[in-house]
Amino acid sequence: MQHLRPGELIALENQGAYYIFVILSKSAFFGCQWSFALHQFYPRLPAFEEIQLSQSEGFVALIDFIEERRADSVHRIGKGIDVAPYLEFEHTKAFIRDQNGGGEWFIYARNFQILPESVTSTS
Numbered sequence: 001m002q003h004l005r006p007g008e009l010i011a012l013e014n015q016g017a018y019y020i021f022v023i024l025s026k027s028a029f030f031g032c033q034w035s036f037a038l039h040q041f042y043p044r045l046p047a048f049e050e051i052q053l054s055q056s057e058g059f060v061a062l063i064d065f066i067e068e069r070r071a072d073s074v075h076r077i078g079k080g081i082d083v084a085p086y087l088e089f090e091h092t093k094a095f096i097r098d099q100n101g102g103g104e105w106f107i108y109a110r111n112f113q114i115l116p117e118s119v120t121s122t123s
Contacts, residue, residue, distance in 0.1 A: 002074050004033060004065060009053075009078040011045055012068050018042040018075070020051055024060070024083045032064045036086045048078040060086060062094065062108075091115065 004010065004023045011018040019041050024034040038051070038058040068074050090109065097103040107115045 002069050002072065002076075003027075004069070004074065005079070006083050007079055007081045008076060009048065009051065009081055011042070011075040011077055012065075013045070013073055013075070016043065018045050020046070020077070021063070022053065022081055022083065022086060024086050030064065031066055032062045034060060034087065035063045035065075036060055036083075037063070045075055046077065051077065053081070055085060060089065060092075062092065 004027070006023055006025055008023045010021050010023065012021070013019075020038040022036040024036060027033050036055075036058050037060075038053075040052070040057065042050075065074065092108050093105060094108060095103050095105050109115055
């Protein structure tokens with residue numbers, strides 16, 4: 001199983017298309033990592049030089065790559081990318097589903113800390 005490190009540029013293949021991600025953090029919080037996902041996908045595995053990295057061309061998400069890592073479907077394209085420009089946010093929101101189909105919203109700090117409700121109700 002491959003380990004993903006901050007600053008790596010990876011591609012995941014799904015049904016003949018390659019989706020591109022920049023890994024922004026170490027694995028934490030149940031194995032998820034902050035990642036920058038590009039909106040554009042490619043019909044074949046692109047070379048590093050072909051990828052247009054721009055903050056306006058994607059979004060930051062907390063992603064668990066465990067299934068892709070287990071299947072060895074992660075393709076490393078490059079490394080050494082400066083992740084600081086992609087980590088300019090402080091808080092993010094996540095909806096965590098429970099086994100019964102319900103769930104609860106949580107607000108997290110960028111360092112994976114769940115913020116207390118008193119902090120999140122004023123944000």
